[in-house]
Amino acid sequence: MNTYEPPLYELSAPGKQGANLPELDVPAAALPAHLLRQDDLADFPELSEPEVIRHFTRISQRNFCIDTGMYPLGSCTMKYNPKIHEEAARLSGFAAAHPLQDETLSQGALRLMYELQSDLAEISGFDAVSLQPAAGAQGEFTGILVFRAYHLDRGDTERNEVLVPDSAHGTNPATAAMAGFKVIEVKSDARGNVDLNDLKAKLSSRTVGLMLTNPNTLGLFEEHITEVSRIVHEAGGLMYGDGANFNAILGIAKPRELGFDFMHYNLHKTFTTPHGGGGPGSGAVGCTAELAPFLPGPNVRQASNGNYEFFVPAKSIGRMKAFHGNFGMLVRAWTYIRTLGAAGLREVSEIAVLNANYLRVQLGAIYPPAVNRICMHEVVLKGQISRSKGVRTLDIAKRLIDYGFHPPTIYFPLIVPEALMIEPTETETKRNLDAFVQAMRDIAHEAVETPEMLHEAPTKAPARRLDEVRAARQPVLRYNAEQFAQLRDG
């Protein structure tokens, strides 16, 4: 969109205003002098309400969102976020609770946390849960710190290597490195499983543990999971479960029974609290009774008189987050679990897996699957459809925007050349899946007949191809009239 949209600052004029403050209903008191502003509000824009509303509504419409269309971003589980969650999170007893409020005045909030801990433990088979971590990556970091504390507590001080499969999410090796450990990569075999021989060769008395996601990032169930767990444990290592892919196995398999000792849940993926744009998340963690004393805290327990109270586990690694995690996310996840119930959660996974396999079968002849076997909640395809015309996965992804779809995850996992990682989730109807299939087929046709349409895409989005690296490394976060004019006029 090249029409000129003046930034808020340029609409400013002295005396305009859009805020209505309520009448003062308490006695006026003078502010302490040190709290008073010392300089004029010289450059502060003055605007009317409609100008502000139009500005923010306009920029909100430039974003693709799950409320407007299908968002098959692999590994991110961009399912629809039910609106009843927003109602629950806005209940004033939750929304207006102060984190320093006394426990006796926060029993409802504590009970919700306790029940969520218990539900997550039940769903995964673990003995204890902490709701502290704010994201999956922070849950991973928590887990690896717990592993370290556990080994040291046993007097096992030589372990300094964390094993990570070559298909892993980037946060896994980053977590291990950040915790000060050496990262050892384990290869995948031709069926997309962990290569057992390579795993055996890399296990030793230095192994802290293995970080594994199941299903893995190829969207495939790890076929030798119990064998993998057994040999890691035999070497004295622990099994870390990256639970980002939990959406595939809810009510079907319990990670504890697959041999995992510790796992993070992405409440903002599987349990549908809104995510994207770096907003608040929740990377709750669960573990075995053996590791529970090391969990971060405070967590919630029920006292003998029935009251709920905070407690910090005996050998806790400490706090991972101020106060009690992202509480609004906990309310939404609790609401999701309670509205669906056990049978509903299982159905979520069954449909998520069915939808991904439907796309695999419908698209597999044109976009070959990375590994051709039944997949779980997502499918990884290859975008090598018209190499002679120079069409790449990036072009296909950008063209999908013109067709009204958010692109899938691309070039991940790293072991698949030209990867297209598609996760439809259970909330898309067959009609939507068919529309997506048709778009992907049309794009394959264009790739041969009119490849320039793919190279030029997207043509219908508010922005064309962005310099994503520069946007991340040199973000322009402050309004600067000169710079703005330059960007505007190219």
Ligand SMILES: *Cc1c(COP(=O)(O)O)cnc(C)c1O
């Ligand atoms: C999303 C994801 C993570 C990290 O979770 P965040 O909440 O984004 O920090 C880790 N592993 C996998 C496989 C993921 O998809």
